Amino acid sequence: MKETITIMKVSKSFGKKMVLDEIDLTIKEGHIYGFIGPSGAGKTTLVKMMVGMDKPDSGTIYVLNEKVPNLKLLQEIGYMAQSDALYTELTGKENLTFFASLYKLSKTEIKERIAYAANIVNLTEDLSKKVAAYSGGMKRRLSLAIALIQNPKILILDEPTVGIDPELRFSIWNELYRLKQEEGKTIIVTTHVMDEAERCDYIAMVRDGSIIARGTPQELKNIYHASNFDEVFLNAGRERS
Numbered sequence: 422m423k424e425t426i427t428i429m430k431v432s433k434s435f436g437k438k439m440v441l442d443e444i445d446l447t448i449k450e451g452h453i454y455g456f457i458g459p460s461g462a463g464k465t466t467l468v469k470m471m472v473g474m475d476k477p478d479s480g481t482i483y484v485l486n487e488k489v490p491n492l493k494l495l496q497e498i499g500y501m502a503q504s505d506a507l508y509t510e511l512t513g514k515e516n517l518t519f520f521a522s523l524y525k526l527s528k529t530e531i532k533e534r535i536a537y538a539a540n541i542v543n544l545t546e547d548l549s550k551k552v553a554a555y556s557g558g559m560k561r562r563l564s565l566a567i568a569l570i571q572n573p574k575i576l577i578l579d580e581p582t583v584g585i586d587p588e589l590r591f592s593i594w595n596e597l598y599r600l601k602q603e604e605g606k607t608i609i610v611t612t613h614v615m616d617e618a619e620r621c622d623y624i625a626m627v628r629d630g631s632i633i634a635r636g637t638p639q640e641l642k643n644i645y646h647a648s649n650f651d652e653v654f655l656n657a658g659r660e661r662s
């Protein structure tokens with residue numbers, strides 16, 4: 422299996438605070454890779470660097486064999502940030518059309534992709550409403566639809582299901598599996614939700630800017646003598662303190 426993302430000795434500080442400390446990591450094509458860890462551990466900073474939105478102080482990141490940042494990669498990465506970056510005075514459909522127009526898509530493809538993405542996040546009926554009238558969960562769903570819009574090879578989703586009800590969360594995860602299995606997409610998620618961590622193929626546990634453990638969910642359960650992921654998380658925390 423090919424490597425989609427390679428991170429080599431990446432460090433980052435904000436002021437005197439070291440937020441990432443010599444991170445080394447490879448993410449394989451067609452995997453769902455999860456980053457879990459407490460608030461402030463450095464997960465968002467790390468995924469932003471993969472997207473090219475933040476720059477390491479030292480170290481290198483390659484995505485699809487291109488050194489980041491690289492404009493060519495924008496077409497290939499769908500990014501859902503933790504805070505929604507939406508045009509609230511526009512409708513959901515206008516937002517999707519705007520973001521779709523940034524990519525190399527024909528008019529027909531734009532139409533098809535908007536219908537597909539809206540359906541996945543269950544927003545089809547609400548597309549003509551202004552985003553200002555959306556609930557928090559609807560805004561998250563629209564942000565996820567935007568991340569899917571250009572049919573990217575890589576999805577980088579920063580806490581994608583926060584504020585989304587369990588039923589829709591379940592169907593979104595089913596779609597992530599389908600995208601992985603049928604379309605070979607590489608999917609990176611950060612999460613605080615432990616049952617989501619268990620759904621990933623591979624997990625990195627981030628704490629204080631370092632990856633303290635990595636492996637399949639089962640491997641991590643073995644390492645931390647845990648029967649579920651809440652225990653993995655708690656036991657990993659105890660070992661560090």
Ligand SMILES: Nc1ncnc2c1ncn2[C@@H]1O[C@H](COP(=O)(O)OP(=O)(O)OP(=O)(O)O)[C@@H](O)[C@H]1O
Nearest residue numbers: 435438440458459460461462463464465466467503
């Ligand atoms: N632009 C910035 N300027 C200064 N400090 C920052 C900046 N961005 C992040 N930080 C700090 O870096 C640390 C890591 O933040 P980051 O958002 O990467 O954590 P996280 O693991 O994603 O947390 P959460 O789960 O709460 O989103 C935090 O201490 C945060 O305050």
